[in-house]
Amino acid sequence: MEIVIILVFVLGYLAITLEHNLKIDKLIPALVMMALCWALIALGIDNFSQWFDSGQHAILDTFGLLNHEEKIHLMDETLLHHLGKTAEILVFLLGAMTIVEIIDYFDGFSTIKTFVKTKSKRKILWIFAFLGFGLSAIIDNLTATIVLISILQKIVKDKEVRMYYAGLIIIAANAGGAWSPIGDVTTTMLWIGKKVTTGHLLAYLFVPSFLCMFVPTLIASFLPAFRGDLAPSTEELDSKPKSKYSARMLYLGLAGIISVPIFKTVTHLPPYVGMMLALGIVSVFAEVYSKTKFSITEIDSESNDTVGHHSPVHSSLSKIELPSILFFLGILMAVAALESLGILFDFASGLKSTLPMLGTELHHSGVSDLVILLLGVGSAVIDNVPLVAASLGMFSEPTDNELWHFIAYSAGTGGSMLIIGSAAGVVAMGMEKIDFFWYLKKISWLALIGFVVGSAAFMITRTLY
Structure with a gap:
């Protein structure tokens, strides 16, 4: 039964990586x-001899001795835990997506x-590189890429030159998202999973991430595409925003997102x-500024619905990327199925026993640097979310072990090597119609x-802590 479940996972994974070829989201x-992985577990629950206790992070060797009702109860508890x-x-x-949409509403x-x-x-290249690096650490790399390319489209007329800028924005945004707990979905997963803390993440990864952005930008600044000046654009750079509250809502929204790690620490x-x-x-400030009397909890009546469509909160909630949310739900829960059967744990044990000699060992774990690299x-070829989700179930190193920080860096920045390797790359590909082989x-x-x-740089800086 384990083989069938693994086969379902592999086929599903393959369908995800071939999304553009299959034309299926x-x-x-x-x-x-x-759904299939958990259904197969439920149907074959009596055939499994081991079970992985996520709370204790250990294999329950006595699972085979339990009766059917006890196994079903344990499966329900595990499913609820992972959910x-x-x-x-x-x-x-x-929450983060809604705040960003509220900022965009104004x-x-x-x-x-x-x-x-x-x-x-050349100067514009550096401005966008630093904006991408800093902005992605606050509002996440995907949103930062959307914002910066939207601005880029208004100030750069030449499509070929704009694609070069977009490519460097992808690199900068992914690098900026790696050192912030709210900058990339995979880093957020490690942070919420209590594998990394904000202070150590910043200490370990800021310099490596900065160099990951700085060095390519420095090399690119000498390329022919970034020589000379831009041709005059059809839209003035300093055109006035649509709302007089634009700057206020930008700073308020960013401050709200930045306050989350502080709130968690306190x-x-x-x-x-x-x-x-x-x-x-x-949302309170957004409602006050928009002068509406809409309540999120009261949208049943026709009058409320009419007013609601003019509410910044209602409008923002209708624009968030629900397909991405459902994708994360499917991936994380599918990986949880493999973890619960102990498949990931066994795979990690095999890695630890066979691969350390292939690369420099991490100081406090048996997993080689080569595995993380x-x-x-791999995150450039396939989605980094399932890769990091799998690593959460594979390794049992304590919080802030350098393994987790290296995983955060590798998964966050490695996706830049192919345009389909990161959410930032995929959205840039769609916005600018960038060809896969042109980017390659x-x-x-x-x-x-x-x-x-x-x-x-990470291998050097980790020795300092």
Whole structure:
């Protein structure tokens, strides 16, 4: 039965990676894979000899001695445990996405355009690189990429030049998301899973992530595409925002998101609680500024619905990426199925016993650096979310072990090497119609250099802590 479950997972995983070829949204195979894996577990529960206790992070060798009712009860408890952990991540992401959409409702991101006051291609490259690196650490790399490419489309007319800029924005955004607990979905998963803390994540990964952005940008600044000045654009850079509250809502929304790690540190409550508080506060100001009397909890009546469509909160909630949320649900719960059967634990044990000699060993674990580097390369080919989800079930190192920080860096930045390797790359591909092979030829080598330089920097900086 384990072989059948693994086969379902592999086929589902393959369908996710071939999303563009199959023309099927990746959330569909993710949800089907999750449902089938757990259904097969339920149907064959009496055939399994071991079970993985996620709470104790250990294999229950006595599982085979339990009767049918006890096994079903344990499966229900495990399913509920994983659903709770997954829901923490999803609710957190829903809050963050809604705040970003509220900022966009007030045209808050137009304020960022005021930073661009030059026509020099090279200077604009550096401005967007630093904006991508900093902004992605606050509002996540996917959103930062959308915002910056939207601005880019208004100030750069030449499509070929704009694609070069977009490629460097992808590298900068993924690098910026790696060192922040709220900058990338995979880093957020490690943070909520209590594998890394904000302080140590910043200490370990800021320098490697910065170099991962800085070195490719420095090399690119000497390329022909970034020489000279831009041609005059059809839209003025300093055009006024649509709302007089644009800047205020931008700073308020960003402050709300930034406050979440602080809230967690002070209260020791899960991050989603702080994110809901931040969303509530930002929503109050949004409603006041928009001068509506809409209530989120009262949308049944026709009058409320009419007013609701003019509410920034209602509008923002209708624009968040629910397909992404469902995709994360499917992936995380499917990986949880493999973890519960002890498959990931056995695989990790095999790695620890056979691979350390292939690379430099981590100081406090038996997993070689080579394994983590391969994970980074793998995240360029396939989605990094299931890779990190699998690592959570494979390794049992304590909080803030350097293994987790290296995984955060590799999974976060490795995806830049192919345009389909990260959410930022995929959205840029759609917005700018960037060809896969154009990116492979023009940008991938820069991303590879940044990834290698950052990895080397991590191996040095980890010895300092």
